Amino acid sequence: MGRFKNKNRKPFVKQIVKKPPTVDHVTGDKIPKSFVFSRGKLPGPLRQLQMDLRKLMLPYTALKLKETKRNNLRDFVKLASDMMVTHFLILSKTDSAAYLRVARMKNGPTLTFKIHEYSLAADIAQSQLRPRCPAEIFKTPPLIVLSGFGTGEQHLKVATLIFQNIFPAIDINTVKLSSCQRIVLLNYDKETKLIDFRHYSIRLQPVGVSRRIRKFVQNHQVPDLRSLQDVSDFVTKAGYGSESEADDEAATVNLSSDIGRVNRASTKSAVKLQEIGPRMTLQLVKIEQGLCTGDVIFSEYGNVTKKSENEEEDEQESDEEMDEQENEDEEEQEIEEELED
Amino acid sequence: MAEELQSVSEGGRMFRKRKMEHKKKGGKGKKKFKGVPFSEKRIKVDNKMKKLFEKRARDYNSDNEDDEAPAPVSRAKPTSYDKQEPKSYGKEKPNSYGKEKPNSYGKEKPTSYRKEEDDFEEEWVDDEGEDGNEELEVSEDEDGEIQPGITKFIDGCKAFRLAFKKLLKKSASDDILGPVLSAHKKLVAEKLAEEDVERKVKGEAKKEKHLIREKGHAKPVNFLNAHEKSLIGVATKGVVKLFNAVNKAQHAQKGLNPSRAKDEKAIKKRRREVFFSELGKTPSQIAVSKAGASNSSKDEGPSWAPLRDNYMLTNPKLKDWDKNPDTSVADDVRMSADSDSSDE
Numbered sequence: 001m002g003r004f005k006n007k008n009r010k011p012f013v014k015q016i017v018k019k020p021p022t023v024d025h026v027t028g029d030k031i032p033k034s035f036v037f038s039r040g041k042l043p044g045p046l047r048q049l050q051m052d053l054r055k056l057m058l059p060y061t062a063l064k065l066k067e068t069k070r071n072n073l074r075d076f077v078k079l080a081s082d083m084m085v086t087h088f089l090i091l092s093k094t095d096s097a098a099y100l101r102v103a104r105m106k107n108g109p110t111l112t113f114k115i116h117e118y119s120l121a122a123d124i125a126q127s128q129l130r131p132r133c134p135a136e137i138f139k140t141p142p143l144i145v146l147s148g149f150g151t152g153e154q155h156l157k158v159a160t161l162i163f164q165n166i167f168p169a170i171d172i173n174t175v176k177l178s179s180c181q182r183i184v185l186l187n188y189d190k191e192t193k194l195i196d197f198r199h200y201s202i203r204l205q206p207v208g209v210s211r212r213i214r215k216f217v218q219n220h221q222v223p224d225l226r227s228l229q230d231v232s233d234f235v236t237k238a239g240y241g242s243e244s245e246a247d248d249e250a251a252t253v254n255l256s257s258d259i260g261r262v263n264r265a266s267t268k269s270a271v272k273l274q275e276i277g278p279r280m281t282l283q284l285v286k287i288e289q290g291l292c293t294g295d296v297i298f299s300e301y302g303n304v305t306k307k308s309e310n311e312e313e314d315e316q317e318s319d320e321e322m323d324e325q326e327n328e329d330e331e332e333q334e335i336e337e338e339l340e341d
Numbered sequence: 342m343a344e345e346l347q348s349v350s351e352g353g354r355m356f357r358k359r360k361m362e363h364k365k366k367g368g369k370g371k372k373k374f375k376g377v378p379f380s381e382k383r384i385k386v387d388n389k390m391k392k393l394f395e396k397r398a399r400d401y402n403s404d405n406e407d408d409e410a411p412a413p414v415s416r417a418k419p420t421s422y423d424k425q426e427p428k429s430y431g432k433e434k435p436n437s438y439g440k441e442k443p444n445s446y447g448k449e450k451p452t453s454y455r456k457e458e459d460d461f462e463e464e465w466v467d468d469e470g471e472d473g474n475e476e477l478e479v480s481e482d483e484d485g486e487i488q489p490g491i492t493k494f495i496d497g498c499k500a501f502r503l504a505f506k507k508l509l510k511k512s513a514s515d516d517i518l519g520p521v522l523s524a525h526k527k528l529v530a531e532k533l534a535e536e537d538v539e540r541k542v543k544g545e546a547k548k549e550k551h552l553i554r555e556k557g558h559a560k561p562v563n564f565l566n567a568h569e570k571s572l573i574g575v576a577t578k579g580v581v582k583l584f585n586a587v588n589k590a591q592h593a594q595k596g597l598n599p600s601r602a603k604d605e606k607a608i609k610k611r612r613r614e615v616f617f618s619e620l621g622k623t624p625s626q627i628a629v630s631k632a633g634a635s636n637s638s639k640d641e642g643p644s645w646a647p648l649r650d651n652y653m654l655t656n657p658k659l660k661d662w663d664k665n666p667d668t669s670v671a672d673d674v675r676m677s678a679d680s681d682s683s684d685e
Binding site: 043044045095096097098115116117118119120123124126127128143145147170172173175177180183185187196198200202251252253254255257271273275279 | 553554555556557558559560561562563568569572573575576577579580581583584585586587588590591608612
């Protein structure tokens with residue numbers, strides 16, 4: 001009986017799972033990956049902000065990370081170590097404000113930001129006349145620009161370190177300019193101690209060409225020549241340039257290689273940025289040594305703990321620590337309110 | 342009651358006869374027999390009984406005119422009524438009954454009916470007001486063929502029309518509540534006010550909740566203000582710096598593909614030359630930072646960390662960063678590929 005094979009049965013083929021690369025294939029650097037998730041229940045707009053942050057962290061993030069009420073931080077840590085995830089972005093919400101924690105996996109540190117104000121990507125797009133957000137720009141990691149962080153303060157240095165390593169490093173010898181499509185800007189204001197968090201898309205435009213010709217080359221459409229006397233007018237006559245068309249020298253670059261059909265290496269190109277959101281105004285409130293645990297290295301409100309004995313904590317206690325930490329958050333809010341009074 | 346007596350005296354024969362009469366009377370028969378004195382045959386009542394009847398009839402009328410059911414003369418009455426009704430309503434001649442009907446017990450009832458009719462007409466007039474004249478004519482037209490409580494179809498239509506007109510003429514009250522039964526007016530108003538208050542409270546609670554949910558959420562303005570413009574400027578500067586740096590670095594390896602092994606050697610060779618030539622330069626001279634604006638630290642010395650004076654003094658591990666402050670940590674990290682290994 002065993003001799004007769006079931007002809008319908010398909011031979012077992014081991015599925016080849018294509019693992020996402022953990023190192024850059026050109027430079028050999030470790031690629032940082034991130035999780036964006038929330039602790040506690042978030043209201044609608046904040047959940048949207050979480051989604052926007054995930055999009056911002058693309059491509060090396062879990063866009064569809066599911067979380068339930070029962071998930072604690074330990075679950076994420078375990079998952080993260082399996083997936084080689086290096087950074088956590090944790091959103092949480094209290095009655096006074098929303099908080100964003102940026103943590104490096106395993107050993108910390110953890111930065112806690114208070115979100116003073118935020119706008120969603122949808123809000124930004126709504127405010128613009130011509131929002132531009134093609135899907136391709138999320139296929140490459142963004143650049144990051146930190147501005148005003150060089151004041152010499154220690155906590156800002158830690159923040160700089162964390163943020164510079166949150167995206168893959170760029171090797172200027174091998175990088176393709178066509179992969180630089182987005183930029184994240186963090187601007188520290190010394191007086192207000194607030195950090196402006198912005199996200200822009202980068203666009204290049206050839207300089208010194210009239211708008212008409214540029215559009216003609218870009219769109220492949222037959223131009224409307226009704227109003228012109230001669231074909232040469234189309235090239236020679238300059239249209240009305242809008243204010244933004246006036247190119248300043250600072251924003252022009254020479255390209256090392258061609259990008260697309262329009263931007264040639266031989267010509268100069270202007271850098272145009274357009275905001276794609278989300279937009280946040282952050283305040284660095286606290287820095288902890290561990291992953292949401294450990295000593296408070298820096299606190300905006302001045303109650304830095306100086307204990308080093310309890311530094312060695314078990315992984316299992318991290319959840320409790322998490323809760324304690326949240327309690328601390330509340331304490332801080334109280335303190336803050338007092339300060340405001 | 343008279344027939345009861347007859348039935349006692351004459352037996353079943355009389356009874357049958359009466360039945361026959363009933364059949365004849367149906368419909369138009371009423372009018373025909375108007376004048377015929379039936380009573381001749383039937384009624385042979387002695388005075389004693391007559392008196393009793395009279396008395397009873399008087400009692401009955403005086404007591405309650407309308408109520409017929411409880412009357413003791415249950416059997417005799419139907420016939421007598423049938424006779425009387427058409428006459429009384431049609432012609433309104435009370436005297437005629439008296440002539441036609443010798444029996445005394447019939448005398449009183451017609452009057453009562455007339456009274457009823459008068460009442461009815463009065464009511465009719467009252468209801469209709471000015472239009473009542475028409476209605477009176479109509480009722481006179483009936484000519485006895487129609488029963489008092491029922492109106493003709495056409496008349497009914499008219500009445501309905503009038504009633505409807507009357508309703509339409511009425512102007513609705515200006516009250517917010519609209520037409521409400523007067524007894525409940527106060528109660529309804531109270532209830533509405535209560536609901537209003539409740540809704541207000543609920544709405545406020547909802548608003549508060551919404552405010553808490555939306556806390557910190559700011560809708561951006563439609564125009565670029567100065568702050569945003571400056572931020573874009575900063576970002577643009579960073580991008581330009583990076584692009585220029587890339588341009589400078591990649592200018593040497595033009596035409597070579599870094600992923601091909603053959604070209605890689607050539608690239609490495611060139612890169613080493615560049616590397617050695619740039620080792621001694623200060624970081625401000627090399628534009629390698631992608632984070633251009635943060636490159637503002639003013640420290641002189643070679644860009645590669647080991648060549649600096651304070652190299653071994655700095656521990657790049659984060660744990661001890663606060664123990665020995667070092668201004669050049671940030672620059673080290675930003676150096677990609679070549680000097681980044683120290684951080685991990």
